[in-house]
Amino acid sequence: MNAVPQYDVIVVGGGGAGLAAAIEARKLGRAVLLLEKNPAPGGSTAWSIGSITSSATPHQIARGIKDCPADHWADMPAFAGDLASRDNDELRRILCDEVPDAFRWLLACGVRFYGPVAEPPHRKPRMHTVLPNSGSYIYHLQRHARRLGVKILTHTRARELIAEGGRVCGVSCEERGQRREFRARGAVVLAAGDFTNSAELKGRFMGPQEAKIEGVNLTATGDGQLMAEKLGARILNGDLALGPEIRFIAPARDTLVRLLPPWPALALFMQWALEHLPQAILRPFLMRFLTTALAPSPGIFQSGAILVNKQGRRFCDECDRPAYALPDQPDQVAYIVIDARIATLYSAWPNFVSTAPGVAYAYIPDYRRSRPDIYSAAASLDELAHKLGMDAGVLAATVRTSNDAAQSRMGASRAMPPLAAPYTALGPVRAVFVHNEGGLAVDTEHRVLDQDAKAIPGLYAAGSTGQGGLLLKGHGHHLAWAFVSGRRAGRFAAYNAVSEDLH
Ligand SMILES: Cc1cc2nc3c(=O)[nH]c(=O)nc-3n(C[C@H](O)[C@H](O)[C@H](O)COP(=O)(O)OP(=O)(O)OC[C@H]3O[C@@H](n4cnc5c(N)ncnc54)[C@H](O)[C@@H]3O)c2cc1C
Numbered sequence: 001m002n003a004v005p006q007y008d009v010i011v012v013g014g015g016g017a018g019l020a021a022a023i024e025a026r027k028l029g030r031a032v033l034l035l036e037k038n039p040a041p042g043g044s045t046a047w048s049i050g051s052i053t054s055s056a057t058p059h060q061i062a063r064g065i066k067d068c069p070a071d072h073w074a075d076m077p078a079f080a081g082d083l084a085s086r087d088n089d090e091l092r093r094i095l096c097d098e099v100p101d102a103f104r105w106l107l108a109c110g111v112r113f114y115g116p117v118a119e120p121p122h123r124k125p126r127m128h129t130v131l132p133n134s135g136s137y138i139y140h141l142q143r144h145a146r147r148l149g150v151k152i153l154t155h156t157r158a159r160e161l162i163a164e165g166g167r168v169c170g171v172s173c174e175e176r177g178q179r180r181e182f183r184a185r186g187a188v189v190l191a192a193g194d195f196t197n198s199a200e201l202k203g204r205f206m207g208p209q210e211a212k213i214e215g216v217n218l219t220a221t222g223d224g225q226l227m228a229e230k231l232g233a234r235i236l237n238g239d240l241a242l243g244p245e246i247r248f249i250a251p252a253r254d255t256l257v258r259l260l261p262p263w264p265a266l267a268l269f270m271q272w273a274l275e276h277l278p279q280a281i282l283r284p285f286l287m288r289f290l291t292t293a294l295a296p297s298p299g300i301f302q303s304g305a306i307l308v309n310k311q312g313r314r315f316c317d318e319c320d321r322p323a324y325a326l327p328d329q330p331d332q333v334a335y336i337v338i339d340a341r342i343a344t345l346y347s348a349w350p351n352f353v354s355t356a357p358g359v360a361y362a363y364i365p366d367y368r369r370s371r372p373d374i375y376s377a378a379a380s381l382d383e384l385a386h387k388l389g390m391d392a393g394v395l396a397a398t399v400r401t402s403n404d405a406a407q408s409r410m411g412a413s414r415a416m417p418p419l420a421a422p423y424t425a426l427g428p429v430r431a432v433f434v435h436n437e438g439g440l441a442v443d444t445e446h447r448v449l450d451q452d453a454k455a456i457p458g459l460y461a462a463g464s465t466g467q468g469g470l471l472l473k474g475h476g477h478h479l480a481w482a483f484v485s486g487r488r489a490g491r492f493a494a495y496n497a498v499s500e501d502l503h
Pocket of ligand 1: 012013014015016017018035036037038040041042043044045046047048049050051052156157158159191192193194216217219220221223224434435462463464465475476477478479480482
């Protein structure tokens with residue numbers, strides 16, 4: 001019989017947190033195995049826009065911005081609002097203290113950024129955007145990890161943690177239908193992402209309607225949380241998420257910017273261009289970046305846009321959480337219908353259709369140029385129905401009823417003129433969760449805690465899996481946590497594997 005392969009540290013998950021953990025454990029001379037269930041590392045890190053928020057970066061310093069971790073820590077609760085009392089202040093301290101170093105570490109690994117960009121209520125500009133896209137994190141960290149000697153196994157899904165005498169000492173996996181076991185002399189780090197696409201966990205913590213709504217990242221199924229729960233771990237803030245919200249479907253083919261290779265020279269050129277070239281020259285390029293899978297601004301509905309399903313029927317009050325009604329519609333898709341008045345209104349600042357935080361705003365003409373796949377213009381409702389494959393009579397009746405309702409509200413607070421020809425439809429849109437906050441309870445060394453708040457020996461968690469009740473509102477804090485907690489968890493896990501002569 002083959003011997004069970006042994007490593008010092010096993011990391012479950014090859015997103016930002018897992019790669020950071022594996023690199024740091026390996027740099028301490030440990031034998032490290034990283035398990036990734038998908039054909040390639042990436043996870044939500046690769047799906048992200050890529051913004052990361054930090055004080056005291058070289059980018060801030062170059063602009064003469066004097067900032068510090070303590071001010072970053074003090075500013076964050078303003079993003080959390082009423083939820084601030086549920087935050088984990090200690091982990092927030094670690095996040096803010098450590099992210100400047102993690103940022104420099106990413107730079108040293110070859111990742112390049114644009115910024116910083118202001119995002120009030122941060123008192124200083126702190127948001128930085130990765131160049132050319134979020135694939136850069138994975139490309140550079142994976143390369144670095146392999147060069148250092150981290151063993152990366154893809155197509156290998158961790159199914160169960162192996163524990164002996166109360167200590168986690170291995171992982172049982174499924175690799176292309178085969179069961180495999182790996183042993184960890186030191187520890188296991190769970191970095192398997194969030195549970196935006198686990199119907200079970202969303203149903204348990206959020207509700208039955210939320211359970212029907214998919215995550216942007218379909219493979220974010222909460223495997224780390226579920227495996228650790230079996231050993232007595234707890235999930236904190238499972239009810240909190242970004243979403244559900246309606247988002248335009250992503251283009252069928254990758255946009256130019258997502259296809260750009262993350263070469264340092266290209267990233268540096270982009271950084272220079274973003275800092276020096278006028279917006280008019282950059283705009284067509286930025287728009288290709290922008291219009292991937294972004295959320296339409298709720299303002300467009302307050303201005304009178306309506307949402308119709310693929311049969312042409314209106315199915316909700318667009319201003320009252322439309323994402324909750326969308327999963328019950330045919331094929332779970334809908335279209336935003338506007339007229340020339342709204343199209344003109346949303347063609348210039350301050351009325352934008354969508355935004356990619358820190359990068360730019362997109363208006364109706366940008367969607368017409370950059371996303372013809374989700375932009376349909378028509379002189380009449382008949383023509384629009386034909387383009388969208390709807391019954392013209394149903395769509396006409398929907399708009400008539402909606403206009404009657406708008407008329408009857410004239411003079412009321414939400415009064416608006418009726419929709420009139422010509423028309424434009426944007427869509428399909430879907431309801432999705434972008435990310436969620438439900439991570440395992442951990443201590444300040446990222447050890448996973450049980451129901452009695454005692455550390456489970458040999459088990460660490462990082463990134464979304466090890467969020468520990470930390471609130472990461474605002475932009476750029478999730479990635480900041482992935483890299484900060486991943487690096488730290490990797491180091492602490494490595495310290496569990498010591499030379500034999502010390503035993
Ligand atoms: C569309 C979108 C935009 C976003 N934009 C931003 C942004 O601009 N800034 C920001 O800060 N945050 C952003 N976020 C959130 C951010 O991307 C995530 O919170 C962060 O990347 C989480 O990193 P992670 O390493 O914990 O998880 P992930 O990056 O999801 O990595 C987890 C990895 O574990 C693997 N895995 C899961 N289960 C198993 C298993 N059983 N066995 C083996 N492998 C497994 C997964 O396949 C995946 O590769 C965005 C998220 C999305 C979806």
